[in-house]
Amino acid sequence: MSDSPFTPAPTPDPERGASADDAAAHDPARTLRIGHAERDEVIEILRDAAAEGRIDTEELTERIERTVNAKFYVDLDAVVADLPVPPPSSAVRKQQEFRAVHQAPGASLQPYAAGPLATGDEPGHHPADPLVLRATWENEKRTGRWNPPPFIRLEPVAATAEINFLEVTTPLREIDVEVTSGMGMATIVVPETWGVNIDRLSSSWGTVKSKVSAVPQDGYPLVRVHGSVGMATFTARGAGYFERKRLEKG
Numbered sequence: 001m002s003d004s005p006f007t008p009a010p011t012p013d014p015e016r017g018a019s020a021d022d023a024a025a026h027d028p029a030r031t032l033r034i035g036h037a038e039r040d041e042v043i044e045i046l047r048d049a050a051a052e053g054r055i056d057t058e059e060l061t062e063r064i065e066r067t068v069n070a071k072f073y074v075d076l077d078a079v080v081a082d083l084p085v086p087p088p089s090s091a092v093r094k095q096q097e098f099r100a101v102h103q104a105p106g107a108s109l110q111p112y113a114a115g116p117l118a119t120g121d122e123p124g125h126h127p128a129d130p131l132v133l134r135a136t137w138e139n140e141k142r143t144g145r146w147n148p149p150p151f152i153r154l155e156p157v158a159a160t161a162e163i164n165f166l167e168v169t170t171p172l173r174e175i176d177v178e179v180t181s182g183m184g185m186a187t188i189v190v191p192e193t194w195g196v197n198i199d200r201l202s203s204s205w206g207t208v209k210s211k212v213s214a215v216p217q218d219g220y221p222l223v224r225v226h227g228s229v230g231m232a233t234f235t236a237r238g239a240g241y242f243e244r245k246r247l248e249k250g
Contacts, residue, residue, distance in 0.1 A: 029073040029089030037162075040240025042067045042076050042088060044211065049083050086207065086233070124149025127176070135159035135184050143167075152177045156184035156232040164189040165223075166239055166247065175223045181230025188236045189243070193220040196236040200226035203234070210236040 043064055050060040063079050070076050073089035080087065124131035130151040133140040136158060142148070143164040150172055154161040156179070163177070166189055179186050179201060188196055195216030201208055206229035216222045225236070239247065 027074075029077065029087075032073060033071060034073055034076065034088075036242035037240070038073070038076060038088060039067050039070060040242055041235070041237075042070075042079055043241050044237065045080055045083065045085055048211075049080075054083060122149065124151050127151050130176075130178065133161040133163065135161040135182075145169075148172065148175055150175055153180065154178070154186040155180045156182040156186040156229070158182065158184050160185040160187060162187040162189065165194060165221075166191055166243060170221060172221055175221055177223055177225045179225060179227040179229055179232075179234060181228050182232040183230070184232050186229060186232055186234045188223060188225070189240075190223060190236070190238060191220075192238050193217045194223065195220070196223045196225060198225045198234070198236060200224070201229065201234060202227075203229045203232075205231045207233045209234070212236050212238050 046055070046060055046063050046067065049055050050057065055063065066079050067076065070079065073087075076088040122131075123129050130153040131149050132153045132155060133142065134155040134157065139160040139162070141160070141162040141164065143162070143166075145167045148163070148165065148168060148170055152163060152175065154163065154177060161184065164187075177188065181204075190196055190212055192212070193216060195213050196210055197214045198208060198210050199214075208229060223236075225234075
């Protein structure tokens with residue numbers, strides 16, 4: 001028996017693979033830092049849980065504080081562990097699994113084939129040539145002040161594809177958004193005056209949810225979503241806590 005006061009690191013068993021500690025060190029939920037967007041999503045989940053009577057006001061306040069101070073995905077997992085929602089880390093773990101398969105020796109990922117139109121103009125002004133946000137290994141987002149075209153396609157292959165309209169001013173009265181199957185996350189963020197219709201969006205193993213009105217206020221745009229999410233998660237929502245604070249500051 002050793003007299004050393006330190007506990008030796010676990011030795012990997014060649015027949016069982018790497019040790020638990022080694023697996024934890026490579027778990028993206030424990031190593032990837034979260035941002036305001038991930039915290040906002042959990043805060044909205046907590047508010048829904050309070051509205052449904054699952055947690056009381058005191059618990060809501062305490063959990064929001066933990067969410068604001070969270071640094072990694074596992075911190076958020078702990079906040080919602082007893083609620084009937086997928087753990088926030090599930091998205092990044094799916095990404096890791098996807099990469100393990102498609103980055104293995106001999107594996108390949110089919111490249112995106114451009115639409116049939118090649119007009120030289122900016123994409124998004126014809127159904128056959130939409131603006132494409134393809135999130136394969138990295139997140140793809142459109143945020144801030146930008147001019148959305150009438151046709152957009154979100155491809156949440158293994159990361160997050162997001163379009164954020166909070167700071168958008170547009171003459172368009174309808175925006176067509178197609179969502180294709182994947183394992184990541186597709187997110188649409190709209191002002192409270194806009195509407196998001198998801199009647200034509202389907203899922204197989206994935207999740208589809210909207211926290212905004214399906215009908216816009218008079219004179220404001222409607223985002224019409226269609227397609228299939230596959231194993232991905234689709235969310236349509238309004239401004240989160242941190243987004244509202246930023247917008248209030250101007």
